[in-house]
Amino acid sequence: xxxxxxxxxxxxxxxxxxxxxxxxxxxxxxxxxxxxxxxxxxxxxxxxxxxxxxxxxxxxxxxxxxxxxxxxxxxxxxxxxxxxxxxxxxxxxxxxxxxxxxxxxxxxxxxxxxxxxxxxxxxxxxxxxxxxxxxxxxxxxxxxxxxxxxxxxxxxxxxxxxxxxxxxxxxxxxxxxxxxxxxxxxxxxxxxxxxxxxxxxxxxxxxxxxxxxxxxxxxxxxxxxxxxxxxxxxxxxxxxxxxxxxxxxxxxxxxxxxxxxxxxxxxxxxxxxxxxxxxxxxxxxxxxxxxxxxxxxxxxxxxxxxxxxxxxxxxxxxxxxxxxxxxxxxxxxxxxxxxxxxxxxxxxxxxxxxxxxxxxx
Numbered sequence: 001x002x003x004x005x006x007x008x009x010x011x012x013x014x015x016x017x018x019x020x021x022x023x024x025x026x027x028x029x030x031x032x033x034x035x036x037x038x039x040x041x042x043x044x045x046x047x048x049x050x051x052x053x054x055x056x057x058x059x060x061x062x063x064x065x066x067x068x069x070x071x072x073x074x075x076x077x078x079x080x081x082x083x084x085x086x087x088x089x090x091x092x093x094x095x096x097x098x099x100x101x102x103x104x105x106x107x108x109x110x111x112x113x114x115x116x117x118x119x120x121x122x123x124x125x126x127x128x129x130x131x132x133x134x135x136x137x138x139x140x141x142x143x144x145x146x147x148x149x150x151x152x153x154x155x156x157x158x159x160x161x162x163x164x165x166x167x168x169x170x171x172x173x174x175x176x177x178x179x180x181x182x183x184x185x186x187x188x189x190x191x192x193x194x195x196x197x198x199x200x201x202x203x204x205x206x207x208x209x210x211x212x213x214x215x216x217x218x219x220x221x222x223x224x225x226x227x228x229x230x231x232x233x234x235x236x237x238x239x240x241x242x243x244x245x246x247x248x249x250x251x252x253x254x255x256x257x258x259x260x261x262x263x264x265x266x267x268x269x270x271x272x273x274x275x276x277x278x279x280x281x282x283x284x285x286x287x288x289x290x291x292x293x294x295x296x297x298x299x300x301x302x303x304x305x306x307x308x309x310x311x312x313x314x315x316x317x318x319x320x321x322x323x324x325x326x327x328x329x330x331x332x333x334x335x336x337x338x339x340x341x342x343x344x345x346x347x348x349x350x351x352x353x354x355x356x357x358x359x360x361x
Contacts, residue, residue, distance in 0.1 A: 045083040055111035056089040075289035125161040130205035136260040140175035154357040168275040174265040175301040182253040183236035198236040212335025241308035250315040
């Protein structure tokens with residue numbers, strides 16, 4: 001009888017132990033599921049090898065391009081739980097724009113951010129951005145649809161040009177801010193530009209534009225510009241508002257004229273081979289990081305432009321704004337029409353695609 005009682009007690013103890021042990025995995029499983037949910041998509045990269053990409057630019061310290069690159073690097077790290085990282089080198093640490101782009105083509109650097117002008121030597125079709133005032137009458141949202149939209153014919157053709165040069169376009173940062181003109185004369189209308197001695201980049205398309213509107217373009221090394229303006233050797237120069245503030249042009253110029261002739265845009269691209277070697281999950285994370293960074297940075301670009309214009313005005317410059325009739329008058333000049341036709345021919349019709357895309361966006 002005692003043996004039977006003891007056996008019964010042992011059986012009950014085993015049953016209770018089994019029940020208790022079965023509860024623990026269930027509780028542990030719930031915690032594990034919660035940890036997967038809270039860690040987000042990071043677990044999608046658990047079985048992938050760690051990858052590091054090198055990114056670089058030649059932007060000035062604190063410029064929008066630097067902030068943009070830093071934001072992308074941060075987002076990529078967060079999205080992948082540190083499995084895909086970007087080793088970012090700003091402020092010409094690895095060279096100027098041309099040097100960086102050569103390193104990009106050789107896959108010594110994987111990602112480069114720069115303005116569109118330096119890209120023309122590597123991707124001739126980017127001369128399409130030299131079409132003067134082509135974006136001047138459109139807002140940032142419309143331009144963004146054309147430059148970054150999935151359904152944009154212009155974006156598709158531009159991407160093909162990058163691929164042909166062994167690069168992959170990730171995105172273009174802009175928000176309808178532009179290169180502007182500072183001058184010591186009041187450029188209130190088109191006739192005011194006649195004979196204007198203006199410093200420009202050594203770019204034939206840019207120089208042709210200024211000639212077409214009656215000005216006299218003068219290429220000049222950047223370090224010489226301030227003193228040339230101060231001495232009166234030249235009357236004017238053209239740059240974005242933040243560059244004008246950085247160079248203290250308000251000290252030697254009276255007017256800030258919003259000619260909006262060239263879009264102030266930064267493109268970011270990756271070496272084609274490096275991109276194709278990335279696991280699709282990493283490609284998706286990089287694309288998502290760029291897309292999110294573009295959306296976050298665009299309002300900042302507007303604020304930067306507004307703040308710098310306010311600084312120039314506060315320090316004594318008079319701001320001159322133009323309405324669409326001014327841009328239409330310029331675009332109807334025969335010299336400007338001829339320049340549009342030349343650029344469109346040089347880029348195999350991409351200029352026509354751009355103009356049609358902007359009108360239909």
